[in-house]
Amino acid sequence: MVNTTVTKDLESEVNGIIAGVQAFIESEVLPLEERFRATLADERRLFRDDGRLVDEIDEARRMIRRKSADAGFYAMFAPKEIGGGGLPSTAIVSVLEAVYRRYGPGRLLIGWANGFLTSPLISSFIDGASYMFLNASEGIRQQVVPSLLAGEKTICFALTEPDAGSDVWGLKCKARRDGDDWLISGTKQWITNAPYADYAVVFAVTDPDLLAKHKGGITCFLVDAATPGYAVDNVLPVMGHVSSDCGTIALEDVRVPNDRILGTVDEGFRVGMLGISEGRLSIAAGCLGMAEWALDRCLEYVKERKTFGVALSEHQMIQVMLADTAIDIFTTKQTVRRTAELLDEAPTTGRLPVKEISIAKAYSVEAAQRVMDRAIQIHGANGLSSELQFQEGFRIARTLRIPDGTSEIQRRTIARQLLRGDVAF
Ligand SMILES: Cc1cc2nc3c(=O)[nH]c(=O)nc-3n(C[C@H](O)[C@H](O)[C@H](O)COP(=O)(O)OP(=O)(O)OC[C@H]3O[C@@H](n4cnc5c(N)ncnc54)[C@H](O)[C@@H]3O)c2cc1C
Incomplete structure (x- = not known):
């Protein structure tokens, strides 16, 4: 290790x-x-x-x-x-x-x-x-x-449902006690890795009253995908692809022992947020790398490709696109780095950088989409070809504005933190 x-x-x-x-x-x-x-x-x-x-x-x-x-x-x-x-x-x-x-x-x-x-x-x-x-x-x-x-088994993170995405208080998947076990019923949708996972981390309602008051009521279960009543019904095509790694999970009275709980009963969403926070920063860092990859390719291309007798790099409108891309990358990089530092310092400072994680996620995916869009434009028709992968980068960046909290939900979180007095930058 x-x-x-x-x-x-x-x-x-x-x-x-x-x-x-x-x-x-x-x-x-x-x-x-x-x-x-x-x-x-x-x-x-x-x-x-x-x-x-x-x-x-x-x-x-x-x-x-x-x-x-x-x-x-x-x-x-x-x-x-x-x-x-x-x-x-x-x-x-x-x-x-x-x-x-x-x-x-x-x-x-x-x-x-x-x-x-x-x-x-x-x-x-x-x-x-x-x-x-x-x-x-x-x-x-x-x-x-x-x-x-050991990489022998994998999980999936099953929170979203057909009628509940951003709004977790709308979850309908339920778990009810049955002796020492729980029986879980419901549907989970858009679950990454569901078609391949050996286990699913399933968020289910265990106390509807707490849920209605937005005070908890969700429990996080680790469900063995081989349990009777558990099925991945379909795999969802995403953004112009024939398929993806997202699937729909149907759960019908799936029996789960009481010791297969992450965290405590009714407090599962806190556990989920640990994962989601990690995911948001990782997405941001991946988008930063992808944006830098695109700029590297653009800088090579603009020096080689000639139009009107000069290299593309000589045209001011191309230079503006390169400069805007550098602005996006530099800003993303500082945001991602600083947020990571704040997260590492959190055990000492006691301050979880909630606002900053949301800023990093929202900014990085939106910046990556702008960068990929410019990279396509700079490369002309070649930019749209599958071979150069900018179109795939664009699709990935566009897709990432939805999972792990949409751009709107990140802004909601940022505003709520500001209004609570979190105005440190
Ligand atoms: C590729 C991909 C992978 C995914 N992987 C997983 C996974 O592994 N596990 C999992 O549990 N989920 C996963 N999801 C689901 C994802 O988390 C949800 O799609 C996301 O949370 C948004 O929920 P929704 O699609 O139901 O949209 P909705 O919540 O219905 O939102 C619809 C629109 O309304 C906006 N909106 C909602 N509420 C507000 C508000 N209060 N203020 C302003 N605007 C608002 C949203 O931003 C969005 O634009 C994945 C989704 C995708 C696309």
Whole structure:
């Protein structure tokens, strides 16, 4: 496992991790991408009729996961207390930025492509062990967490429902007591990794009165996907793709033992927010890396491509687009870095940077979308081709304005924090 104490040497330690991840990608992932190039490039060959990945690609992703775990990368963002690498947020954002800057969007076997938001390289709260599992029972820690850390099993994070997305107080999925167990019934929709997950972290209403008062009433259960009554009915196409890794889960009287609860009964949403906060900052860091990747490509292209007898770089309107992209990137970078620092300092300061996490998420995805849009424009028709991957970057950035809290919900959170007196910047 990667050694990850916060020291003065953190920067060189992080650089070592980044170099290690890159070496892993070059030796283990890129050869697989090359081997499956034809399948990866054609979604009609990539997905089965039911929307799931064809076996060879599914197996390739599983293999990368296991090898990444063996190499100490897969669970490096998970907390030390449960056996993860415990990387601080400042390191996490640096690693994600570096990976996406180097490899860009549209890389299914690295992460973020074809409507896929999960990465087989490094687990996060939507597919593996995370800070949410600090609240897990001893049973979960012993029986489930090791297989997550090893990349042998995965989870999905099942909060959203057909009638409840931004508004968690509208949840309808219910859990009722049955002896020592619980029986869960309801529907979860838009759940990333649901088609492949071995376990689902399911948020269900256990006290409708508390829920109605917005005071709790939601419990977080770890559900084994093999339990009778649990089914992933369909896989959802996302943003111009034939399919994605999002699915719908139907739960019908699914029996869950009482020790399969994360946190305490009726207080599950707090546990969920630990995951969602982690996800928001990771999305922001990934978008930063993708935006830098796009600018790097643009800077090469504008020097090569000529129109009206001069390089594109000579045209002032092209320069404006480059400058606007730099403004977006620099602002995103400072926001992401500072937010990560505040998060790392939170155990000492006692101040969770709620407002800043929302600022980072909203700003980074919107900036990445602007950057990808300009990159397409700068590259002309080539910018729209699948080969250059800007269109995929655009679709990813556009898609990311919805999950882990929409841009509107981030602004709602920011405004609420301001009005509560959180005006520190
Ligand atoms: C690719 C993808 C992956 C996802 N993965 C997961 C996952 O793994 N697990 C999971 O549980 N969910 C997941 N989701 C679901 C996602 O979290 C929800 O889609 C999101 O929270 C928004 O909910 P909604 O779609 O129901 O929109 P709604 O909540 O119905 O919102 C509709 C619109 O109204 C706006 N709006 C809502 N309330 C307000 C308000 N108070 N003020 C102003 N505007 C408002 C929203 O911003 C949005 O523009 C995923 C979604 C996508 C697209």
